[in-house]
Amino acid sequence: MIRKILDAIGLEKQSKYVRDYFYATNMKASIYMSVIVIMLEIWMIIHMTRTIINEHIQHLFWNIADKYYSNYLILLCIALLMLLFAIRYFKGSNRTRWLCLLIIPMAAAVCVFEIWQLSKYDPAQVQASYFANYIILLIAGIITITLAVLLMTGKNDKKWQSLATMYLFSFICINFGIMISTNSYAKGEQILTFLTMELFVVCLLTWRPVTGFMILTVSYWVFMFRLDNLVAYNTGTVGITESTQINGFTMWISTLMFCISNYYKTRSQALKDENLEKINSYLSRISVEDELTGIHNMVYFRNEAEKMLNYVTTDKENIVFLFLDIENFKSYNEKYGFHKGNELLIEFAHCISESFKGSLVSRFSDDHFVVLTRFDGCKDVINSLSEHIHDMQGEVQLTLKCGAYRPNSTETDPSLACDRARFACNSIKKHFDRTFRMYDQSLEDKFQLKHYIVNKIDNAIAKGYIKVYYQPVVSTKNGCICGLEALARWHDPNYGILPPGAFIEILEEYRQIHKLDRCIVEQVCKDYRRAIDSKMPFVPVSLNISRLDFELCDIVGFLNETADKYRVPKRFLDIEITESALTDQQDFLQNAMNVLHSSGYNIWLDDFGSGYSSLNVLKDFQFDVMKIDMKFLSGFKSNDKTKPILENIVQLTKQLNMVSLTEGVESVEQFEFLKSIGCDRAQGYLFSKPLPEEELRAKIENGELSISPEFIPAA
Numbered sequence: 001m002i003r004k005i006l007d008a009i010g011l012e013k014q015s016k017y018v019r020d021y022f023y024a025t026n027m028k029a030s031i032y033m034s035v036i037v038i039m040l041e042i043w044m045i046i047h048m049t050r051t052i053i054n055e056h057i058q059h060l061f062w063n064i065a066d067k068y069y070s071n072y073l074i075l076l077c078i079a080l081l082m083l084l085f086a087i088r089y090f091k092g093s094n095r096t097r098w099l100c101l102l103i104i105p106m107a108a109a110v111c112v113f114e115i116w117q118l119s120k121y122d123p124a125q126v127q128a129s130y131f132a133n134y135i136i137l138l139i140a141g142i143i144t145i146t147l148a149v150l151l152m153t154g155k156n157d158k159k160w161q162s163l164a165t166m167y168l169f170s171f172i173c174i175n176f177g178i179m180i181s182t183n184s185y186a187k188g189e190q191i192l193t194f195l196t197m198e199l200f201v202v203c204l205l206t207w208r209p210v211t212g213f214m215i216l217t218v219s220y221w222v223f224m225f226r227l228d229n230l231v232a233y234n235t236g237t238v239g240i241t242e243s244t245q246i247n248g249f250t251m252w253i254s255t256l257m258f259c260i261s262n263y264y265k266t267r268s269q270a271l272k273d274e275n276l277e278k279i280n281s282y283l284s285r286i287s288v289e290d291e292l293t294g295i296h297n298m299v300y301f302r303n304e305a306e307k308m309l310n311y312v313t314t315d316k317e318n319i320v321f322l323f324l325d326i327e328n329f330k331s332y333n334e335k336y337g338f339h340k341g342n343e344l345l346i347e348f349a350h351c352i353s354e355s356f357k358g359s360l361v362s363r364f365s366d367d368h369f370v371v372l373t374r375f376d377g378c379k380d381v382i383n384s385l386s387e388h389i390h391d392m393q394g395e396v397q398l399t400l401k402c403g404a405y406r407p408n409s410t411e412t413d414p415s416l417a418c419d420r421a422r423f424a425c426n427s428i429k430k431h432f433d434r435t436f437r438m439y440d441q442s443l444e445d446k447f448q449l450k451h452y453i454v455n456k457i458d459n460a461i462a463k464g465y466i467k468v469y470y471q472p473v474v475s476t477k478n479g480c481i482c483g484l485e486a487l488a489r490w491h492d493p494n495y496g497i498l499p500p501g502a503f504i505e506i507l508e509e510y511r512q513i514h515k516l517d518r519c520i521v522e523q524v525c526k527d528y529r530r531a532i533d534s535k536m537p538f539v540p541v542s543l544n545i546s547r548l549d550f551e552l553c554d555i556v557g558f559l560n561e562t563a564d565k566y567r568v569p570k571r572f573l574d575i576e577i578t579e580s581a582l583t584d585q586q587d588f589l590q591n592a593m594n595v596l597h598s599s600g601y602n603i604w605l606d607d608f609g610s611g612y613s614s615l616n617v618l619k620d621f622q623f624d625v626m627k628i629d630m631k632f633l634s635g636f637k638s639n640d641k642t643k644p645i646l647e648n649i650v651q652l653t654k655q656l657n658m659v660s661l662t663e664g665v666e667s668v669e670q671f672e673f674l675k676s677i678g679c680d681r682a683q684g685y686l687f688s689k690p691l692p693e694e695e696l697r698a699k700i701e702n703g704e705l706s707i708s709p710e711f712i713p714a715a
Ligand code: C2E
Pocket: 471, 486, 487, 488, 499, 500, 501, 504, 513, 516, 517, 520, 544, 545, 546, 576, 578, 606, 607, 630, 663, 664, 665, 666, 683, 684, 685, 686, 690
């Protein structure tokens, strides 16, 4: 309620923007007003000087006083002053201040003149209102001189000085209007000067309604009061008539209405502009700021880094791109929740900014940050940040990893530099003793290969560089092949034969893995069809399917379509899903596996025991075959615990109705042991390395390997 009342009378709290808007509006109006007044006053002074010189030379001073000479002069001074303030406000320069050298002597002349008037003032001859006017002009003269001196000597824009000039100007204008018009009215003339001055002050300038009300009310009252006195003095009896009073009241109310409406119009425009300004500044802020942490984002980083790489020439060899990663942050989020995770990111982001003050710091994504800074001393800063992250970690082990890349003098692409620093950072992931890695030639070779793989995968598939190698799986019962694992090889014209270790992870990182997996599925189905059509034996093939395939394409649909196209029975295709893919349990994987099962495929759990949550995986998902990771066999001879562990795992598979298969069998001894503990199948170099189909068939033909009888077609 109170707010509404305050709002109605214009006493509401204004934002800085609105205040500045009003100030600027008034400064603009000041220019028009002052220019008009300056011209008018100069004209009046010239005109009057001519009249005085021509007609009343013998009573010079008296006539000057009579003709309001000093009123014109003071108005001219203040108008000039106001113009100078407005120019300084809009141009931001103080170059015109020497004009004060004109104002100061003129205002001083007014002061001297008024002092002279006051000294010879005789109440019997001159009315009290003239006396008041002398004092007003004297004070106005002193203030004008003070403001002019301040303007001349001060450097910066002092708002209060220009506002004081504006108030003084308004006051003197109205005072002038009252003096002239009351005298004119008493002589039977119009009161146009007063009206003009009122309109000038309250309509050209914008006042809060309450201030406008005060100015108008006081000025009208003084005007009426002086008019009444003057008329009574002249006529010797009565003052102004009732109709003059009513006319005055009408004038007062209409100028007041104009003043208020002017205020609300300006205010509404100011509020509109303020909103626009806010939206604009918000938009420009979020375009360069990271929403969560408030530090810069990558758009800003790339722009600024590009400028630096392109235009900075001195000390360029000393700059370094750093890529920072908080390792294990995912676990922190899981333990403490996203909210706490975000808090940690915000705090750490500001900590990086503080530590690298004056450098370019941005959030790259998630828990990754990039910095462009000087190489000297950057390792020390990283070490202290690493300590800081330990202090923040709580019960989850957080470690800081940092990759650094120093661009050479001809490099201009910040994205590539960030990529390299990131690559260096990724290369020390899971190396618990390392925090910092400099990008070097060995990383450069790997980096080039990585880019090669990502850029060439489509071409490699189209040109047939991706080939399927088959590795036999044998039955422990008869030592015959009962299955084959399809393993990809990239026969590259530049790099030679690339093993999956060189490209699987990269294709997963760049979400291209489904292309490769679909290519392998298609080749295996083709091989099946060719073998069957040529009356050759064919055993079930297990296919390695990435967890990402379920996200990146409809892998189940593709399997079904391809199997149908080449008329491959589903029992000839097994699906291997590696244990590590199943650690973060997601519903969609459960669903996908159910669909695979119901479509008729067997699902194998690959690399059992390689991760941390192997047993959970068994609990939550349904598998037909368990492939026991080859690491269990690695300490077969030296480690006494290997055998009982393997025995127990095999027992477990039996309890869970799964077929057991051990990978990485390299010796007869290992194979004999597996047989003895009841492991159903084995796979490893003991039987064969992964080979192309023809080579494998050659081995079968020369008797090195044999196929389980159930898969040999009847003659
Ligand atoms: P995996 O599925 O566990 O495949 C077994 C890996 O162990 C193969 O390596 C194989 O050559 C190797 N291996 C087999 N027997 C022995 C042995 O006795 N001793 C030793 N030291 N190693 C043995 P490879 O072919 O390099 O494949 C590596 C991994 O790449 C595979 O592990 C699989 O996860 C992945 N992979 C291979 N091909 C594909 C594919 O087409 N798609 C997907 N998504 N992943 C694939």
